[in-house]
Amino acid sequence: MKNNKTIICVTGLPGSGKSIFCKVGERIGYKIIVMGDQIRNQAKKRGLSNNAETLSKLMIELREKEGKDIVAKLCLNEIQLTKNYNIIIDGIRNKEEIKLFKKMGNVSIILIESTTEQRIKFLQKRARSDAPINYKSFNERDKKELKIGLNSIINSADITVSNINLTEKEFIDKSKKILLRLIRE
Numbered sequence: 001m002k003n004n005k006t007i008i009c010v011t012g013l014p015g016s017g018k019s020i021f022c023k024v025g026e027r028i029g030y031k032i033i034v035m036g037d038q039i040r041n042q043a044k045k046r047g048l049s050n051n052a053e054t055l056s057k058l059m060i061e062l063r064e065k066e067g068k069d070i071v072a073k074l075c076l077n078e079i080q081l082t083k084n085y086n087i088i089i090d091g092i093r094n095k096e097e098i099k100l101f102k103k104m105g106n107v108s109i110i111l112i113e114s115t116t117e118q119r120i121k122f123l124q125k126r127a128r129s130d131a132p133i134n135y136k137s138f139n140e141r142d143k144k145e146l147k148i149g150l151n152s153i154i155n156s157a158d159i160t161v162s163n164i165n166l167t168e169k170e171f172i173d174k175s176k177k178i179l180l181r182l183i184r185e
Helices: 018-027 035-045 052-066 070-081 095-102 116-126 135-155 168-182
Strands: 005-011 031-034 086-090 105-113 159-162
Touching: 005 018, 005 095, 005 135, 005 168, 018 031, 018 086, 018 105, 018 168, 031 035, 031 070, 035 052, 035 070, 035 086, 052 070, 052 135, 070 095, 095 105, 095 135, 105 135, 116 135, 159 168
Parallel strands: 005 086, 005 105, 031 086, 105 159
Antiparallel strands: none
């Protein structure tokens, strides 16, 4: 099943800068697969709303009923179909997902770090339907993310990218250097 793809698994708490990191990767030739999109697709198929609470409950329910790696399994077809050997998977949450992706290629785990204050500002600025509306909902979201295994991934990162007190341009430049070093020609 393994096919020598370079798979960068990006992780970090919501609002840390994963989306920007992925956009940089896309510009330099990586295929981007967003695990959260898999949850949003499942919500749409079930006729559920696209708000943070509903998506969080669905994410937990899917993992409880179908296994901790279910969201990764939902990404497999896209990985297999792409002709691109360089892939970034945004939103890794647990070791079971990493284990599955290692069957598909050479995996590196990249952690994006940022402060709580920066993360909440970014999420509110982004204004996606699942953005937390206050600190209480923001903290609850973080707790749910950590509970499903994110903490173990954070602790096993191969590379940590600090997005603390950086301008967006500085973070983009930093991300580009790392991604160019990892890209397979």
